[in-house]
Structure formats: structure tokens, C-alpha cells
Amino acid sequence: MSELTGKIFDIQGFSVHDGPGIRLTIFMKGCPLRCPWCHSPESVAFHTELNWMEIKCEGIEKCGKCLNVCPHDAIKPGKMKKSLQDDTEIQLVTVDRSKCDNCGECAKACPPQALYLCGTDYTVDEIMKYIRRDVPFYQQSGGGVTFSGGECLHQYEFVREVLKRCKEEGIHTAIDTSGYVDWKNIEAILPYTDLFLYDLKNLNSKLHKMVIGVPNERILENARKIAAAGGKFQIRIPIIPKFNDSVKSFKDAGEFICELGDAVEVVQLLPYHNLGVVKYERLHREAPILVAEPPADELVQARKKLLEDMGLKVIIH
Ligand code: SF4
Ligand code: SF4
Structure with a gap:
């Protein structure tokens, strides 16, 4: 048991x-x-669920490590935002929830833990x-x-x-x-x-x-x-x-x-x-x-x- x-x-x-x-x-x-x-x-x-914290995301230009790890191609480039560090524009990511099965592969690849599993x-x-x-x-x-x-x-x-x-x-x-x-x-x-x-x-x-x-x-x-x-x-x-x-x-x-x-x-x-x-x-x-x-x-x-x-x-x- x-x-x-x-x-x-x-x-x-x-x-x-x-x-x-x-x-x-x-x-x-x-x-x-x-x-x-x-x-x-x-x-x-x-169930355990993927979360994404916008404030921690470093953007795809500097990081982008999550983009190619998803087995279901659920992570895409998302909206633009001003960087907190130097006022430049950065592009964040977005998660297509209809494709995501909460496997957590992207969370493992995300250095600042902007992506993380909850549960x-x-x-x-x-x-x-x-x-x-x-x-x-x-x-x-x-x-x-x-x-x-x-x-x-x-x-x-x-x-x-x-x-x-x-x-x-x-x-x-x-x-x-x-x-x-x-x-x-x-x-x-x-x-x-x-x-x-x-x-x-x-x-x-x-x-x-x-x-x-x-x-x-x-x-x-x-x-x-x-x-x-x-x-x-x-x-x-x-x-x-x-x-x-x-x-x-x-x-x-x-x-x-x-x-x-x-x-x-x-x-x-x-x-x-x-x-x-x-x-x-x-x-x-x-x-x-x-x-x-x-x-x-x-x-x-x-x-x-x-x-x-x-x-x-x-x-x-
Ligand atoms: S949790 Fe898994 S399925 Fe969902 S976006 Fe991340 S890698 Fe893709
Ligand atoms: S790996 Fe994390 S910090 Fe890097 S772009 Fe993806 S969500 Fe943002």
C-alpha cells in the first residue's frame, strides 16, 4: 500500500x-x-499547477531558457515590459494553458523561479x-x-x-x-x-x-x-x-x-x-x-x- x-x-x-x-x-x-x-x-x-511570476521573469532576450524545454510547445514569447534594472524594453513569456499539463519541465529550467509548481x-x-x-x-x-x-x-x-x-x-x-x-x-x-x-x-x-x-x-x-x-x-x-x-x-x-x-x-x-x-x-x-x-x-x-x-x-x- x-x-x-x-x-x-x-x-x-x-x-x-x-x-x-x-x-x-x-x-x-x-x-x-x-x-x-x-x-x-x-x-x-x-492538482499541482504551474504558476508564473511576472516580476521575476528576466525576459527572453536575456534568458529565454524556458522557451525550448516544453514538450507540448506551451511557452511562447509574451507581452513587452520595461526592465526593472535598466529601463529597456524586454519581452516576457506566456503559457498556453490549453496545452500545458503542469509537468514542471519549464520550472526546472527557469533560473529565477519565475515559473514554479504550486502543490x-x-x-x-x-x-x-x-x-x-x-x-x-x-x-x-x-x-x-x-x-x-x-x-x-x-x-x-x-x-x-x-x-x-x-x-x-x-x-x-x-x-x-x-x-x-x-x-x-x-x-x-x-x-x-x-x-x-x-x-x-x-x-x-x-x-x-x-x-x-x-x-x-x-x-x-x-x-x-x-x-x-x-x-x-x-x-x-x-x-x-x-x-x-x-x-x-x-x-x-x-x-x-x-x-x-x-x-x-x-x-x-x-x-x-x-x-x-x-x-x-x-x-x-x-x-x-x-x-x-x-x-x-x-x-x-x-x-x-x-x-x-x-x-x-x-x-x-
Ligand atoms: S509545465 Fe510542462 S507542459 Fe506546462 S508549460 Fe511548463 S513544460 Fe510545458
Ligand atoms: S526561464 Fe524564467 S526567467 Fe527565463 S524567460 Fe523563462 S520564465 Fe522568464
Whole structure:
């Protein structure tokens, strides 16, 4: 039988926004949702994927090493750009995504790693080595390990094994999830999860489906089941202009959160930002339609107060 592996696209140490204390956050590949405000488009595909960072590309005149290595002839000369070094015009490359099969040959040939593969397979032992390195920081700060994504619970078998090992070694564990997974995936990790960072985007299921691509009933039902099973939550609400920033939307969210009772430790508000737009260019993808201005601070504070008036503890990212 082959060894259990998880496909991971990033590992961030010293993270302070993904649960209590200082944490190691492990970002798993693959997500079934299509949030138009997603700032991690590289997380969406379940497979390993070629990325290209324009700012690192030295151009075909000076470099061009990727041009002749692609077995599918997917790399071509691309747009012109002013060089950062000497103000001359350089020609960048472009990737024909319809031909590329993400084999990675071009990434191996690219000296500055402008081309790179996103999504690496790790074994449980390999990830545990990363996790153990920061144990003193978890202990001093009340931190631990957080699995994020993508939707990390799609790779629940791998995640469960790592969480189980963490608990055996006394390390705090958190799961950052959309909740849009089969209950069996959650049930499998529940005994080893100290905290669920649980996204609540919109209580209106029709709107949820229209904007994100999936309805919300399964998400709400899973939250109720986690609460009934004794799980603990940090509920996360992204504040998205014109999607869920209205008073009604927050009242609905607040009522649902109150229904979960003592299971909810805190509500975290995450005001929308547009810093992820550049990442779409790395995948040669159009940025999503919903590119909006971040919500005003007054609105964020007013929504925080609304939830606090319902008896909830609220923090802003
Ligand atoms: S990843 Fe492979 S198929 Fe894709 S552009 Fe690079 S060499 Fe070609
Ligand atoms: S090998 Fe890398 S740096 Fe060189 S032209 Fe290709 S993408 Fe740009």
C-alpha cells in the first residue's frame, strides 16, 4: 500500500491570524467553492499547477531558457515590459494553458523561479518534522497547528493522521474550513480538533449558490452537528461589499451563531481586501468579477457592534 500523502501549496510559520497564539498554518490544495473574492486562486485546483511570476521573469532576450524545454510547445514569447534594472524594453513569456499539463519541465529550467509548481506532496512524517520545529513557540504563546486551504477537509485522511499525531504530542490543533464537505470527513477529524475556524458567508442559500457556486444548507447543518458533538468554533465572516455587508445579513448570521450556543468562542470579521488580484495573473486567469473596494471602517465597526449587541464576542482580523 502506498504511503499516505497530502498535497500542500504553502506552509506558513509564525502565523497569528489562524487561531490562538503563534501557529504553523498548512495550506492544502483544492477547493469546491468559487468565491469571487478568493485571494488564493492557486489553492483552487486539486492538482499541482504551474504558476508564473511576472516580476521575476528576466525576459527572453536575456534568458529565454524556458522557451525550448516544453514538450507540448506551451511557452511562447509574451507581452513587452520595461526592465526593472535598466529601463529597456524586454519581452516576457506566456503559457498556453490549453496545452500545458503542469509537468514542471519549464520550472526546472527557469533560473529565477519565475515559473514554479504550486502543490507538493508531503508524507505525514515530513509534515510532522515541520510542526515539531516550532513547538517552543506554540508552548510560549498558546499556539499550535492550523490546517487551511483550499478546503483542507477534502484531504481529510491525511489531515486526520497529522492532527492525531499532534494531539499525541500535546499540540493545539485548528481546522480552517468552509464546512462544505461530507459529514464523514468532519466526523473523522473531530476527536483531534481543538478549534474549528468556520466560515459563514451568507445565510441566504440562493444568493450563496448564485455567487459562490454552492448552496449553504450543508454548511449550516455541519455546524449544528459539530456544536452538538462538543466541537468549538471561531466563526469567520468575510465582509464582502454588496454580498453580505447589510444589517439584515449580519442579523441573520448573528441569529444562526447564537443558535450554536457555547460552542462559539469568538466571531472573527474579515473585511474584504483586493490584495490577491495579482495572483490571478500568475495563473494566466482573469481576476474574478467581484473586485470591489474594501468596506469602510465605520461599516466594519457598526457590524461588529451589531453582533456584540447580540451577546457575541467579536474580533476583527
Ligand atoms: S509545465 Fe510542462 S507542459 Fe506546462 S508549460 Fe511548463 S513544460 Fe510545458
Ligand atoms: S526561464 Fe524564467 S526567467 Fe527565463 S524567460 Fe523563462 S520564465 Fe522568464
